[in-house]
Amino acid sequence: xxxxxxxxxxxxxxxxxxxxxxxxxxxxxxxxxxxxxxxxxxxxxxxxxxxxxxxxxxxxxxxxxxxxxxxxxxxxxxxxxxxxxxxxxxxxxxxxxxxxxxxxxxxxxxxxxxxxxxxxxxxxxxxxxxxxxxxxxxxxxxxxxxxxxxxxxxxxxxxxxxxxxxxxxxxxxxxxxxxxxxxxxxxxxxxxxxxxxxxxxxxxxxxxxxxxxxxxxxxxxxxxxxxxxxxxxxxxxxxxxxxxxxxxxxxxxxxxxxxxxxxxxxxxxxxxxxxxxxxxxxxxxxxxxxxxxxxxxxxxxxxxxxxxxxxxxxxxxxxxxxxxxxxxxxxxxxxxxxxxxxxxxxxxxxxxxxxxxxxxxxxxxxxxxxxxxxxxxxxxxxxxxxxxxxxxxxxx
Ligand SMILES: Cc1ncc(COP(=O)(O)O)c(C=O)c1O
Numbered sequence: 001x002x003x004x005x006x007x008x009x010x011x012x013x014x015x016x017x018x019x020x021x022x023x024x025x026x027x028x029x030x031x032x033x034x035x036x037x038x039x040x041x042x043x044x045x046x047x048x049x050x051x052x053x054x055x056x057x058x059x060x061x062x063x064x065x066x067x068x069x070x071x072x073x074x075x076x077x078x079x080x081x082x083x084x085x086x087x088x089x090x091x092x093x094x095x096x097x098x099x100x101x102x103x104x105x106x107x108x109x110x111x112x113x114x115x116x117x118x119x120x121x122x123x124x125x126x127x128x129x130x131x132x133x134x135x136x137x138x139x140x141x142x143x144x145x146x147x148x149x150x151x152x153x154x155x156x157x158x159x160x161x162x163x164x165x166x167x168x169x170x171x172x173x174x175x176x177x178x179x180x181x182x183x184x185x186x187x188x189x190x191x192x193x194x195x196x197x198x199x200x201x202x203x204x205x206x207x208x209x210x211x212x213x214x215x216x217x218x219x220x221x222x223x224x225x226x227x228x229x230x231x232x233x234x235x236x237x238x239x240x241x242x243x244x245x246x247x248x249x250x251x252x253x254x255x256x257x258x259x260x261x262x263x264x265x266x267x268x269x270x271x272x273x274x275x276x277x278x279x280x281x282x283x284x285x286x287x288x289x290x291x292x293x294x295x296x297x298x299x300x301x302x303x304x305x306x307x308x309x310x311x312x313x314x315x316x317x318x319x320x321x322x323x324x325x326x327x328x329x330x331x332x333x334x335x336x337x338x339x340x341x342x343x344x345x346x347x348x349x350x351x352x353x354x355x356x357x358x359x360x361x362x363x364x365x366x367x368x369x370x371x372x373x374x375x376x377x378x379x380x381x382x383x384x385x386x387x388x389x390x391x392x393x394x395x396x
Pocket of ligand 1 (some may be wrong): 092185220221
């Protein structure tokens with residue numbers, strides 16, 4: 001699997017998740033909460049400087065804040081990026097990239113297999129602003145490049161592994177695209193599971209609400225990239241107003257310190273659960289990049305250092321069996337998020353992706369009996385036993 005140890009002075013990424021972002025901590029071991037909306041300054045010149053410097057942290061919290069900036073520094077370091085900006089949510093981050101970098105008359109090429117919120121932003125909001133979007137199959141070699149309109153395409157949007165069916169995009173191929181900016185939503189992989197910037201991608205986005213914060217107590221998003229692009233984005237962000245709250249940044253920063261052990265445990269559990277599901281007679285399809293049966297398993301081993309805690313599968317018996325399954329689990333809870341300590345089960349067709357038509361759901365691989373599992377930190381034997389008894393209850 002990919003070894004990401006080379007960046008950051010020979011320290012492993014799991015170590016840098018703990019050492020990074022401490023510059024303004026003074027002697028405090030944990031991040032400091034700057035619960036203030038604004039900061040004082042002494043002169044007009046100082047006020048002017050603070051009001052105009054990209055990334056400023058002590059002017060007004062919508063512009064920046066030391067608690068938020070410390071978290072941003074950690075994420076930038078883990079991504080191998082020059083800069084990072086945190087937003088009020090993953091969608092805040094994605095909408096800032098799309099609306100902050102594209103204008104009327106521009107064209108976007110986007111992956112068809114993508115989080116439904118991103119898809120709906122692209123297919124319902126962009127046309128209102130005169131931004132044309134072409135959706136392509138992100139798993140097909142050359143599909144993004146073939147859809148680019150020279151001089152018109154401003155942005156290429158990808159998500160890998162994609163929510164919910166864990167389709168992958170070849171990051172080398174995406175990073176080689178010249179002309180438009182390229183953006184990857186890397187939420188499912190986490191910053192420790194893959195580093196799109198090392199493959200030549202321009203911008204990396206995460207819903208840090210998920211595994212980065214990791215405890216279901218922070219709604220927050222991040223975008224990382226070059227200082228130049230991020231400075232442009234920062235100018236939009238202060239007007240967009242979807243800035244992260246210092247409290248959420250504090251929780252997310254605390255969370256990222258333990259991401260290494262959580263990701264390792266969740267990936268190991270997911271591998272075990274995926275193998276169990278693959279051998280179960282009531283399961284008709286299992287999507288997990290760590291399985292040899294995943295159509296892009298070889299690509300996964302090339303570009304991901306960890307396969308992550310998400311699995312999607314189809315239960316035999318359609319919507320009725322799917323509903324019975326998610327209602328029969330005893331440890332796994334029904335909830336629409338992922339990456340936290342609790343194992344969660346979701347029926348994407350009726351929750352996360354309910355905004356899509358049945359045809360659009362089918363195009364992204366979601367069927368009536370499709371279930372997404374986010375493996376938590378419980379004992380793996382308990383999780384396997386719980387999913388097994390729920391399958392028996394659903395189909396048996
Ligand atoms: C892959 C992916 N990107 C973005 C988002 C949006 O993130 P948030 O809920 O933090 O706005 C989600 C939410 O589920 C997601 O799964």
